[in-house]
Amino acid sequence: MLKAGAADRTYAWLGISSSTTSRSTDLVTSPVISPPFVACIRLTLAVYTFGTALAVLIHDSGESSKHDAGGFFSYFTDLSLIGLTAYFWAAGIQTLAYTLRGEKTYPLQRWPRFLQFLHRLLYSSITTFPIVTTVTYWALLSGADTFATRYNTWSNISEHLLNTVFALFEILFTHCGPSPWSHLIFLIIFLAGYLGVAYITHATEGFYTYSFLDPHKEGPLLAAFIIGIAVGECIVFSAVWGLCYLREWLSRRLRVGAEATGVRSVQAGTREAIDEWEELERPGTPEFEGV
Template structure:
């Protein structure tokens, strides 16, 4: 262990194993073929990109508020959501074109591998947070006042969670390690800076519950509560990924597919080994 560079140990803790994704979990699914998975991801990518472009154009032409697009957590998280499906869809497509032998991310530098895993952590946590906060706190009669508002709100505050659950429940991706939690908290904290910079430069609060003149002492509660909610959601979605893997491992065994069962079982062992405190194992390799 002492002979390994410190950076290598940190990458292991962050989920970047060596070799990277030996079982091709990032580009496969337990319920559909790699080809179908690639098509679904690319359809999600096209839809989310169309949604972003259409909303940006609508706000620019009809309401002249396109300049505020990057001020809202909903829009920022949706951009990340769109980026993930493009990245995952393209990797899945290359996996098909290379006859299911490999995909480019497996040979890319480790920082890019980590960023892809971290992006997965955000898109399986933040969309659910956005959906809960919007429908519980922010929705109003204007949510479905027009065809555009109805479609945009359903796309950004409902379908986002549907797409997210597809990745969690019906692909082999994840679970990502607990060490991603500080990064998620950091991103949420950074958004607070965006929100208050927006108020200082454009004169409005992106979300009413961030207004200290209105919320007073409750503002701290909102900030801490949303941070805690983000951690709880990550914990739940990560647990769902673990349970999904165990379920399909047993399902494969019952159907007489020992290879599939072995892949699921060894994948779980890899994650548990990497995350076990005090572990002396550096790499989780597959043979």
């Protein structure tokens, strides 16, 4: 019993309550879009992000590329895109299953809570990392070659602009979130882990994935860049949390208002019907007595 209670408290801290498996539909519904359209949009974005990742990978394998295909998995931008792809496939399929089953259940509700936690943690990552990637790229990395060719234009728009648009769809138009603050710890750990990937890439392949990670070039500013990105992640996470909270608050207010309006309409209709009956049919009225 003690172990079960400790597990429940741990999962509750991670944003997964014991009732999640039986009642929650926030992962597959929207306050403004029906589940079939949510599924359609998510699967469309899954196809687009997968196609983008595949095209970039193939391009990096070409002779004209400065790096080989192995370098694809060394860039945070590409890893963030893979996260978007994985989430939209997973969330799209869950939403499609929910729709096909008559909006009753979906598979994730019956899966172990650890998998539910991983799904929600993936949501937390794809609603913050793309925004951090977009801000970092346009603030520090964009240059003359950003729009130098058609490929550069398309790939940079897809990976450094549309990625944030896709994240905003999940933030603004679904019932997901706000993510528990405990997820921020994991996201900071992921960012710290990426530093290891970047420096392993330099040690094995001889290049820095991002110029600001070069300690010889940046010197003391390197620490400022690293801390700045971590702080930026905290700010983005807080902003996304606030947007999700505001969206759910507005959704509840609108739903309560609509329900109250519906109740008042029914009550008014019932009262009108009663008044009409009393006026026309009640014994003792002149019309009734003259019949």
